[in-house]
Amino acid sequence: MKRLLVTGASFIAGLAIGTVVSLSCNVVENALQASTEAAPANPTPTVNPTPAATPKLQPTPALPPLVLQPLPKRADFGLDSQVLQDRQALIRGIDQSLRYLQTPKAVEAYRRYPVKGVSRDRVDRSLRRFRELVLKSRSAAELQKAVQKEFALYQSVGKDNRGTVGFTGYFEPVHTASRVRTAEYRYPLFRLPPSFDTWKGKLTREDLEGKDGLQTGRLKGSELVWMRDRLEAFLVQVQGSARLTLTDGRTMTIGVAGLTDLPYTGIGRELVKDGKLRLEDLQLPNVINYFKQHPADLNVYLPRNRRFVFFRDTGGAPALGSLGVPVTAERSIATDKALMPPGALALVQTQLPVFNAQRQLEQRSVNRYVLDQDTGGAIKGAGRVDVFMGTGEQAGNKAGLVNSTGQLYYLLLKS
Numbered sequence: 001m002k003r004l005l006v007t008g009a010s011f012i013a014g015l016a017i018g019t020v021v022s023l024s025c026n027v028v029e030n031a032l033q034a035s036t037e038a039a040p041a042n043p044t045p046t047v048n049p050t051p052a053a054t055p056k057l058q059p060t061p062a063l064p065p066l067v068l069q070p071l072p073k074r075a076d077f078g079l080d081s082q083v084l085q086d087r088q089a090l091i092r093g094i095d096q097s098l099r100y101l102q103t104p105k106a107v108e109a110y111r112r113y114p115v116k117g118v119s120r121d122r123v124d125r126s127l128r129r130f131r132e133l134v135l136k137s138r139s140a141a142e143l144q145k146a147v148q149k150e151f152a153l154y155q156s157v158g159k160d161n162r163g164t165v166g167f168t169g170y171f172e173p174v175h176t177a178s179r180v181r182t183a184e185y186r187y188p189l190f191r192l193p194p195s196f197d198t199w200k201g202k203l204t205r206e207d208l209e210g211k212d213g214l215q216t217g218r219l220k221g222s223e224l225v226w227m228r229d230r231l232e233a234f235l236v237q238v239q240g241s242a243r244l245t246l247t248d249g250r251t252m253t254i255g256v257a258g259l260t261d262l263p264y265t266g267i268g269r270e271l272v273k274d275g276k277l278r279l280e281d282l283q284l285p286n287v288i289n290y291f292k293q294h295p296a297d298l299n300v301y302l303p304r305n306r307r308f309v310f311f312r313d314t315g316g317a318p319a320l321g322s323l324g325v326p327v328t329a330e331r332s333i334a335t336d337k338a339l340m341p342p343g344a345l346a347l348v349q350t351q352l353p354v355f356n357a358q359r360q361l362e363q364r365s366v367n368r369y370v371l372d373q374d375t376g377g378a379i380k381g382a383g384r385v386d387v388f389m390g391t392g393e394q395a396g397n398k399a400g401l402v403n404s405t406g407q408l409y410y411l412l413l414k415s
Contacts, residue, residue: 066114066115066157067115067156067157067339067340067382068115068118068154068155068156068157068340068410069154069155069157070117070152070153070154071152071153071154071155071409076148077144077148077153077347077349077367077409078349078365078367079140079141079144079367080140080143080144080347080366080367080368080369081140081366081367082140082366082368083134083140083143083369084137084139084140084143086330086331087134087135089328089329089331090134090328090331090369091131091134091135092326092328093327093328093331093332093370093371093373094127094130094131094134094345094371095131096323096325096326096327096328096371096373097127097323097325097343097344097345097371097373098124098127098128098343099325100323100324100325100342100343100373101120101123101124101127101343103324105323105324106120106323106342106343107120109337109342110123110341110342113341115154115341117412118154118341118344118410118412122412122413123341123343123344123345123412125413126151126344126345126411126412126413127343127344127345129150129413130147130151130345130369130411133146133147133150147411150413150414151411151412151413151414152411152412152413152414153347153409153410153411154409154410154411154412155407155408155409155410156340156382156383156407156408156409156410157382157383158382158383158407158408159381159382159383159384160383163407164383164405164407165348165350165382165383165384165385165405165406165407165408166383166384166385166404166405167348167350167351167352167385167386167387167402167403167404167405167406168384168385168386168387168399168402168403169352169386169387169388169389169398169399169400169401169402169403170239170334170376170386170387170388170389170399171239171388171389171390171391171392171395171396171398171399172239172241172242172243172319172390172391172392172395173232173235173236173239173242173243173391173392173396174242174243174244174245174391174392174393175227175232175236175242175243175244175245176227176228176244176245176246176247177189177225177226177227177244177245177246177247177252178225178226178227178228178246178247179225179226179246179247179248180226181223181226182226184228185226185227185228185247186214186226186228187213187214187226187227187228187229187230187232187233188216188219188223188224188225188226188227188233189223189224189225189226189227189233189236189237189254189311190216190219190222190223190224190310190311191222191223191224191257191310191311191312192222192257192258192310192312193219193221193222193310196258196310200258200259200260200261201260201261201262203218203260203308204260204262204303204306204308205302205303205305205306205307205308206303206306208308209308211299211303212299213230213233213234213298213302222310224254224311224312224313225244225246225252225254230298230302231288231291231298231302234267234302234305236254236311237308237309238309240255240256240309240376241253241254241255241256241314241319241320242254243391243392251316252313252316253313253314253315253316253317254311254312254313254314255311255312255314255317255320256309256310256311256312257310257311257312258309258310259307259308259309259310260306260307260308260309262306262307262308263306263307264305264307264377264378265304265305265306265307266305266378267287267301267302267304267305268282268284268287269282270301270304271287271290271301276290276294276297277290282403283400283401283403284396284399284400285397285400285401307377319388319391321334321373321374321375321388322334322337322373322374322375322376323342323343323373323374325373327373327374327388328371328373328388329388329389329390329391329395330352330368330370330387330388330389330390331368331369331370331371331388332370332371332372332373332374332387332388333346333348333370333371333372333373333374333385333386333387333388334372334373334374334375334376334379334385334386334387334388335372335374335375335379335384335385335386335408336375336379336380336381336382336384337375339381339382340372340382340410341372341410342372342373343371343372343373344371344372344410344411344412345369345370345371345372345410345411345412346369346370346371346372346408346409346410346411347367347368347369347370347408347409347410347411348366348367348368348370348385348387348406348407348408348409349365349366349367349406349407349409350365350366350385350404350405350406350407351363351364351365351366351404351406352364352366352368352387352398352402353397353398353401353402354366361397361398361401363401363404369411370387372410374386374388385408387399387402389402
């Protein structure tokens with residue numbers, strides 16, 4: 001989303017997607033914590049793609065520390081009990097990664113990728129074989145057995161070199177907005193202004209919208225839509241993309257067009273630092289509730305995030321990740337693309353919110369096959385993953401509850 005999405009934890013740091021930030025911008029972590037290039041048509045999954053033209057070679061940068069460690073030949077891992085119920089969605093996600101791997105962008109990314117044995121060809125072959133196994137497996141256990149037999153696991157070293165990874169969630173929000181300013185809809189989201197390149201590294205959020213979010217004279221004429229809630233408008237910037245229901249009855253989707261070159265500061269962490277919230281209560285719903293109870297504090301805390309995000313009309317497009325392909329609810333993740341293999345098949349072991357028999361959300365330990373298709377401003381290092389939870393209020397409720405640790409593994413064919 002190009003990960004400017006709302007991350008239940010990863011909002012631009014605060015779920016994306018858009019372009020610079022990404023759909024996965026992570027609401028909770030992004031928002032709480034410190035919180036595109038078009039791909040070719042779908043390949044025929046059973047046919048090897050025509051190799052993309054190799055772009056002009058650039059100097060290879062210094063290699064980062066090793067971030068993936070191969071596990072023993074026969075590594076056991078937990079059962080993805082949801083995989084057959086999600087079969088069609090997972091297949092669509094695999095096909096999106098296969099699309100990406102045919103692009104020049106993928107060729108260049110893997111030319112530079114530093115982990116020995118992780119190549120574009122191997123990732124592509126692994127996805128195609130896994131696709132076949134998903135389609136023919138009659139049970140989750142049968143799929144697991146085949147994967148354990150045919151695939152090698154590479155584990156992220158995590159944030160502590162022991163495999164500990166922090167997980168957050170992000171989503172594509174749906175909001176109500178107006179194409180014209182009214183007494184009710186006062187808080188604008190902006191197009192990229194013509195003069196942007198001359199001041200993108202200088203002007204802060206407060207410079208561009210004032211402490212109250214209404215002093216937007218510098219950006220007059222660049223308004224894209226207006227929203228009625230200031231915090232909601234801010235969280236769209238954290239998220240990096242949104243689906244809007246307009247007051248005239250139409251629907252509009254927006255994604256990131258650009259953002260200023262100033263550091264991101266998560267308002268959730270600022271609330272914790274000032275003693276307004278306890279660290280253990282740092283979840284998006286609690287942040288929203290705090291500002292509902294103390295609306296004047298929006299003027300204090302929102303300006304502390306000096307980064308400002310601009311949008312474009314994406315013409316009804318689905319939520320896109322930083323790879324330029326659609327992301328799939330609970331089957332796409334965002335990671336640091338300077339370290340992790342883009343588009344690759346992975347397995348996560350963590351806690352995610354699920355509905356129980358009473359239709360209430362509760363945390364459960366899960367194993368999930370996922371596709372690494374996004375990144376985000378707050379997703380840095382080998383110890384961070386943002387899980388895309390979907391579109392709309394329910395997805396947002398789930399995303400805001402994702403805040404746990406776990407493990408991240410990449411699956412590659414043994415030969």
